[in-house]
Amino acid sequence: MKATYKVLAALITTGIVMGTAGVAKAGNGDRAGQAGATELLINPWARSTGWAGANAASAHGLESMYMNVAGTAFTKRTELMFCHTNWLGGTGIGINAFGFTQRVGETGAIGLGVMSMDFGDIQITTVDLPEGGVGTFHPTYTNIGLSYAKGFSENIYGGIVIKAISESIADVAARGMCLDAGIQYVTGKYEQIHFGIALRNVGPRMRFSGDGLSFRGTSPSGVYAMTLEQRTADFDMPTLVNISGAYDFYFAKDSTSMKNHRVTLAGTFTSNSYSKDEFRGGVEYAWRSMLMLRAGYCYEEGITKVDTRTTCFTGFTGGVSVELPFGKKGSTFAVDYSYRSTNPFNGVHSFGARLNL
Numbered sequence: 001m002k003a004t005y006k007v008l009a010a011l012i013t014t015g016i017v018m019g020t021a022g023v024a025k026a027g028n029g030d031r032a033g034q035a036g037a038t039e040l041l042i043n044p045w046a047r048s049t050g051w052a053g054a055n056a057a058s059a060h061g062l063e064s065m066y067m068n069v070a071g072t073a074f075t076k077r078t079e080l081m082f083c084h085t086n087w088l089g090g091t092g093i094g095i096n097a098f099g100f101t102q103r104v105g106e107t108g109a110i111g112l113g114v115m116s117m118d119f120g121d122i123q124i125t126t127v128d129l130p131e132g133g134v135g136t137f138h139p140t141y142t143n144i145g146l147s148y149a150k151g152f153s154e155n156i157y158g159g160i161v162i163k164a165i166s167e168s169i170a171d172v173a174a175r176g177m178c179l180d181a182g183i184q185y186v187t188g189k190y191e192q193i194h195f196g197i198a199l200r201n202v203g204p205r206m207r208f209s210g211d212g213l214s215f216r217g218t219s220p221s222g223v224y225a226m227t228l229e230q231r232t233a234d235f236d237m238p239t240l241v242n243i244s245g246a247y248d249f250y251f252a253k254d255s256t257s258m259k260n261h262r263v264t265l266a267g268t269f270t271s272n273s274y275s276k277d278e279f280r281g282g283v284e285y286a287w288r289s290m291l292m293l294r295a296g297y298c299y300e301e302g303i304t305k306v307d308t309r310t311t312c313f314t315g316f317t318g319g320v321s322v323e324l325p326f327g328k329k330g331s332t333f334a335v336d337y338s339y340r341s342t343n344p345f346n347g348v349h350s351f352g353a354r355l356n357l
Helices: 002-023 069-074
Strands: 078-087 093-104 108-118 140-151 156-168 173-187 193-202 214-218 225-229 240-250 261-272 278-287 291-299 313-326 331-342 348-356
Touching: 069 108, 069 140, 069 156, 069 173, 069 193, 108 156
Parallel strands: none
Antiparallel strands: 078 093, 078 348, 093 108, 108 140, 140 156, 156 173, 173 193, 193 240, 214 225, 240 261, 261 278, 278 291, 291 313, 313 331, 331 348
8 A cells, every 4th residue: 555655646746747847937037927816826824924935845734735735634633724914014905814624534634725815995997087986896816725635655745736716806807726736755763854846826727707898889880889898818827836845953862852942944946937936945943832933035036136126025034923732632722923024015914823623
């Protein structure tokens, strides 16, 4: 049976590597803006964004669904999570994310994650009324992911997630689906070495449609009225590949207390199809898995200079988590916070809560 798992894991890994052929031109700035559904690139969770998403190789539970879905296979029993993000402070945009993962069988786990962006009410403007005053509209962006992950051996974990995407206003909408797949490999005497690779946001093109793209007109002869519909161009998914690694340092030789103090160094390379490549590095200190402090940096070409920067993010991130046990079954409750620096705007603040039952 173990041999079967290893073969299956090898096939999944091969599929991911072959899938990277579709992003062979990744990092080409000339292709920026040619993809849609870019909310798929937003990490809505507080714990991983505290160190810039560098922990794609070691992330576990529901939060790993964003970076490398294989990490959901580490769910012990049941995990529930919620997170609210004040996106680009001052813009009035909020992001809510929630979901759960559930252990199934000896080595499997299923997960459900939902992310929704709230842009508030926006004034309707027309050519005659450029300042509005005739009502408001409310854009809605929602992504729903359903995942399954499994441990193929003591070292290899893999998983897939299917995501449904919806972008809409009152009379125009675009809907689509995409697929993620990932592998995590854990090794070392204390399972302190982590590697991961994930292919994300692979799916067919999307297109906007709806009554908002049509208008009333007359035939060329002017004899009768008719409804004319404007065509919209298809757009691609923001496909990317994450390649990551992490190492845990323990500062005690005694097996009963060695995990009282842990420092993890992590790094992730993100190869984007329609934007610049990103290099993420981070460090996390944990005291008895109850108090965790994090810092990270996300680098892309030109980010250090204002005149060459093509993102509002300046790279630096930080975060903290407090996780307390309760009950007799090893259940825990945690509160997470992260900050991502930006210029302009007032940064990105994320507040999360998780419950491990």
